[in-house]
Amino acid sequence: MSIAGGIAKAAENVVSMEANTMQIFSRNPRGSGYKTYSRKEMDAFQEIRSSHRFGPLLAHAPYTMNLASEKEEVYTFACMVIREDIARMDDLGIEMLVFHPGSHTGIGVKKGIENIIAGLDQAITGQEQITVLLETMSGKGTEIGASFEELKAIRDGVKHPERIGICLDTCHVFAAGYDIVHDLDGVLAEFDRVLGLKLLRAIHFNDSMMPFASRKDRHATIGDGMIGCKALMEVIQHPALKELPFYLETPLDDAGHKQEIERIRKEIGES
Ligand code: FE
Ligand code: FE
Ligand code: ZN
DSSP states (O other): OOOTTOHHHHHHHHHHTTOSOOEEESSOTTSSOOOOOOHHHHHHHHHHHHHTTOOOOEEEOOTTOOTTOOSHHHHHHHHHHHHHHHHHHHHTTOOEEEEOOEEOTTSOHHHHHHHHHHHHHTTOOSOOSOEEEEEOOOOOTTEEOSSHHHHHHHHHHSSOGGGEEEEEEHHHHHHHTOOTTTOHHHHHHHHHHHTOGGGEEEEEEOEESSOTTOOOOOEEOTTSSSSOHHHHHHHHHOTTTTTSOEEEOOSOOHHHHHHHHHHHHHHTTOO
8 A cells, every 4th residue: 555645644544444454665666765753753653553552563575676687786775775765664563564575687597596595594583573574476577576585595595594584475476377267275284395385474465467377467356366265265264375465566546445355255155
C-alpha cells in the first residue's frame, strides 16, 4: 500500500478495509526518495496498530534496487538503499523488510549471488530486530531467486543468516514452475527440504495472469488468474501456512482490496 498520505493514515485505511496488517514501501518504489515521520505521527501509528492487534508489518524495498548488479552506480545505489532502509524500518519498529534479490544481467547467477551477499553484509549489523526477507521470484529475464536453492545460497553466504527469512509470492512461485495448483504439499515439502519451513515468514498472496512455469511476473486478482480461487484458498488454509501473515499485491485500489478481503474471508468461512 502507498503511504503517500502518511503512515498513520495508511494504518487507519487497513482498519477500514477490515484487514489486520499491511505491507508498505520503505521508500518510493520506483525512485529513491522517502518521507520521514514525526514523533506524533509515529505515536498515532503505533496506537492504531496495537489497539487493532495488527500482525507483523512488512516493508517492501524499491524495485529500482538491484543488489546483483555489476554496474558500479547501480550497485552503489542498491547498497545504500538496503543499508538505509534496514536501519530506517528497524527504527520504525517494522518487523520485516522484503526485497527482490536482483537480476544478474549477464554476469551469471554465481557472480550475481556474490554481489547480493556482499551487499547484505554491508547492510546488516546483526544488532537489528528486523528480519530481512528474500522474495521468491518468477525468474523473468536474469532474475535471481526463482529457485529455492538460489535463495538458500544467498542466506548461507551472509555473515548474519539468522536475520534472513523468506517471503513466498504465490504468483512468482507458480510462474517459476512450482506447481502449487496440483501439488501444494509437494512444493512445501521441497521448500522445507531446501530452506526449512521455519524460514518462511510471509506470503505475498496473488493470482497469476501468466501460465504455470511461464517465468513472467503479472499479478491477477484472487480467483481471476491461472492459479485460481480453489488452489489459493488451499494455500491460505494450509496447516503449515495459516499462522503466517498474508499480504495482497493484487491490481486493485483500496475499495477493491476491501471487497477482495471480504470475499476471501467468506470463501474460507471466516465471516
Ligand atoms: Fe515483491
Ligand atoms: Fe511479491
Ligand atoms: Zn510480482
